[in-house]
Amino acid sequence: MLEESAQHLNQRFSRQIPMARQMGLRITAWDGRTLRMDAPLAPNLNDKGTGFAGSLATLATLAGWAVATLLAEGVVGGPCEVAVFKSEIRYLAPVTGDFYVLVPVPAEEITQAFGLELQERSRAKLALTAAIYQDGEEKVRYRGRYAVWMRQA
Amino acid sequence: MLEESAQHLNQRFSRQIPMARQMGLRITAWDGRTLRMDAPLAPNLNDKGTGFAGSLATLATLAGWAVATLLAEGVVGGPCEVAVFKSEIRYLAPVTGDFYVLVPVPAEEITQAFGLELQERSRAKLALTAAIYQDGEEKVRYRGRYAVWMRQA
Numbered sequence: 001m002l003e004e005s006a007q008h009l010n011q012r013f014s015r016q017i018p019m020a021r022q023m024g025l026r027i028t029a030w031d032g033r034t035l036r037m038d039a040p041l042a043p044n045l046n047d048k049g050t051g052f053a054g055s056l057a058t059l060a061t062l063a064g065w066a067v068a069t070l071l072a073e074g075v076v077g078g079p080c081e082v083a084v085f086k087s088e089i090r091y092l093a094p095v096t097g098d099f100y101v102l103v104p105v106p107a108e109e110i111t112q113a114f115g116l117e118l119q120e121r122s123r124a125k126l127a128l129t130a131a132i133y134q135d136g137e138e139k140v141r142y143r144g145r146y147a148v149w150m151r152q153a
Numbered sequence: 154m155l156e157e158s159a160q161h162l163n164q165r166f167s168r169q170i171p172m173a174r175q176m177g178l179r180i181t182a183w184d185g186r187t188l189r190m191d192a193p194l195a196p197n198l199n200d201k202g203t204g205f206a207g208s209l210a211t212l213a214t215l216a217g218w219a220v221a222t223l224l225a226e227g228v229v230g231g232p233c234e235v236a237v238f239k240s241e242i243r244y245l246a247p248v249t250g251d252f253y254v255l256v257p258v259p260a261e262e263i264t265q266a267f268g269l270e271l272q273e274r275s276r277a278k279l280a281l282t283a284a285i286y287q288d289g290e291e292k293v294r295y296r297g298r299y300a301v302w303m304r305q306a
Binding site (some may be wrong): 012013016017018019020025035042043044045046047050052053054055057058059061062065081083084085086087088089090093150 | 165167170171172173174176193196197198199200201205206207208210211212214215218228234236237238240241242244247296306
């Protein structure tokens with residue numbers, strides 16, 4: 001059973017982001033320490049019959065966005081806006097089946113500094129890493145930087 | 154009137170890459186020096202009603218892939234495989250309307266070295282830059298590295 005805040009994000013993706021819906025991207029686990037988001041291969045194929053780089057980049061970027069949003073809204077207790085502003089990605093091996101991304105929450109001193117800055121300045125930045133797997137094998141490595149700000153009531 | 158090799162790539166995208174079709178990505182210009190690929194905003198919206206980062210990353214990645222493919226197949230005179238293996242992207246400003254990417258062909262000494270290596274070793278690597286614009290204003294900067302190899306007959 002998925003946590004309510006993560007369920008709510010899945011509903012937002014499905015309602016507000018047409019490409020997330022078309023790609024079949026869904027948060028499938030979130031325990032406050034690691035977020036997992038899954039994707040089926042079929043809608044995300046490329047010309048070689050493997051995972052399309054655009055879909056892989058999208059999955060990692062959106063999963064990082066989800067973690068930044070969950071952490072920020074957990075600190076603030078209300079809605080926050082989050083936008084990626086920089087990222088790097090390495091494609092290590094072709095994806096030949098359904099795949100998923102894991103995004104770990106950063107070390108506690110980093111998330112505490114992020115939370116303090118967000119509360120004091122109403123905005124903060126957060127760097128996150130992610131990795132995409134298929135059957136437990138790492139296929140893609142990602143690093144993204146996100147800007148977060150409190151939404152005006 | 155779009156050049157035949159670029160038309161052929163648009164047909165491949167539309168037939169073989171479901172997400173390129175859903176996003177409405179199309180090469181709209183290719184003169185051997187710069188490639189332009191366009192995207193409509195509507196299928197590529199995010200939760201904020203602006204361009205979805207995943208779609209922006211996909212457009213830049215696919216347009217770079219197209220240039221690497223056109224250059225490689227121009228050198229070889231036959232089909233080549235191309236795969237992105239690394240990229241960086243910076244999102245400079247929100248996209249609020251239809252958008253397009255421009256990918257310049259690198260300087261002649263770079264493309265010549267790429268062509269020679271591809272002919273001698275049947276494989277080569279190519280670094281490309283791209284920028285996404287809306288109404289002439291730069292919104293996204295991208296750099297990608299592509300691996301190219303000659304397809305077995």
